[in-house]
Amino acid sequence: RQSFQFHRTSSFGAKTGRVPVGIGRRRLRIVVTGGAGFVGSHLVDKLIDRGDEVIVIDNFFTGRKDNLVHHFRNPRFELIRHDVVEPILLEVDQIYHLACPASPVHYKYNPRVGAKFLLTSTSEVYGDPLEHPQKETYWGNVNPIGERSCYDEGKRTAETLTMDYHRGAGVEVRIARIFNTYGPRMCLDDGRVVSNFVAQAIRRQPMTVYGDGKQTRSFQYVSDLVDGLVALMEGEHVGPFNLGNPGEFTMLELAEIVKETIDSSATIEFRPNTADDPHMRKPDITKAKELLNWEPKVPLREGLPRMVSDFRNRILNEDEGKGN
Numbered sequence: 001r002q003s004f005q006f007h008r009t010s011s012f013g014a015k016t017g018r019v020p021v022g023i024g025r026r027r028l029r030i031v032v033t034g035g036a037g038f039v040g041s042h043l044v045d046k047l048i049d050r051g052d053e054v055i056v057i058d059n060f061f062t063g064r065k066d067n068l069v070h071h072f073r074n075p076r077f078e079l080i081r082h083d084v085v086e087p088i089l090l091e092v093d094q095i096y097h098l099a100c101p102a103s104p105v106h107y108k109y110n111p112r113v114g115a116k117f118l119l120t121s122t123s124e125v126y127g128d129p130l131e132h133p134q135k136e137t138y139w140g141n142v143n144p145i146g147e148r149s150c151y152d153e154g155k156r157t158a159e160t161l162t163m164d165y166h167r168g169a170g171v172e173v174r175i176a177r178i179f180n181t182y183g184p185r186m187c188l189d190d191g192r193v194v195s196n197f198v199a200q201a202i203r204r205q206p207m208t209v210y211g212d213g214k215q216t217r218s219f220q221y222v223s224d225l226v227d228g229l230v231a232l233m234e235g236e237h238v239g240p241f242n243l244g245n246p247g248e249f250t251m252l253e254l255a256e257i258v259k260e261t262i263d264s265s266a267t268i269e270f271r272p273n274t275a276d277d278p279h280m281r282k283p284d285i286t287k288a289k290e291l292l293n294w295e296p297k298v299p300l301r302e303g304l305p306r307m308v309s310d311f312r313n314r315i316l317n318e319d320e321g322k323g324n
């Protein structure tokens with residue numbers, strides 16, 4: 001059974017009238033799975049802004065209509081409530097696959113179609129890395145039976161399937177390995193460190209540092225990621241490519257920056273760490289720089305304030321909602 005079919009027919013260009021977009025380019029019809037989510041909705045903004053047609057498929061498991069409401073009156077935008085594990089027939093040119101079902105990867109697609117397929121994989125494929133920083137050639141250090149392995153191994157399997165379709169069926173594919181990303185529209189309470197610290201500092205609660213706080217992560221602002229995804233889709237190279245900001249911080253350093261940004265009286269509180277937490281993570285982005293001509297532009301100290309204003313508004317609305 002094919003659970004995910006996207007068709008691009010030869011009549012597609014005629015159907016859309018080959019409307020020129022920018023200089024010498026026709027309008028593309030693009031599917032973004034998970035387009036109501038944090039990263040997906042920013043990607044949709046960019047694709048709509050540049051003049052393309054966008055179809056979002058989202059089951060709203062973690063995505064929110066609020067993230068897309070500003071496009072609802074746009075005739076170039078469509079939103080379908082749909083779970084990507086079920087079949088759907090659409091005629092499109094490109095597929096950005098951002099939807100990430102919690103279950104093992106169920107997506108498949110008709111290899112005859114001709115749509116370009118971009119998989120958003122993750123830095124978690126490197127597990128608790130023994131190589132630092134991580135290059136795309138590193139095979140990773142993942143515990144196959146751990147609490148995080150459903151995500152890590154799921155994405156590793158997704159990469160495997162993507163490459164199998166590429167090699168075996170000639171599907172044009174792209175693979176991005178996304179490192180920790182933050183920005184406006186991030187879920188308030190899904191437990192990521194940046195969203196936790198920012199929401200806690202705004203609510204005047206202590207910031208919860210897991211473990212000793214000396215583990216490191218590299219935080220990328222969402223607009224840099226979106227630029228990288230589009231450069232990857234449009235470029236000639238399959239990847240995988242690391243998309244992340246090489247600026248590396250301990251969780252204690254991050255807490256300090258959040259404190260400086262939001263509230264100088266913010267405090268921290270230590271909590272036990274989760275199992276199999278990677279000790280360090282930092283992308284080597286040499287490959288993306290050379291082959292995609294991409295590198296992040298927004299450092300943490302610039303990106304964080306942009307996220308904080310969005311969080312303040314949403315937390316304020318939430319509190320008002322509770323009062324009603």
Ligand code: UDP
Binds near residue numbers: 180196208217
């Ligand atoms: N973390 C933390 N406090 C929190 C949430 C997370 O100290 O409230 C730590 C977590 O243990 C991990 C790091 O922050 O070492 C990044 O966690 P996150 O879930 O944001 O991303 P991932 O582990 O997937 O990189």
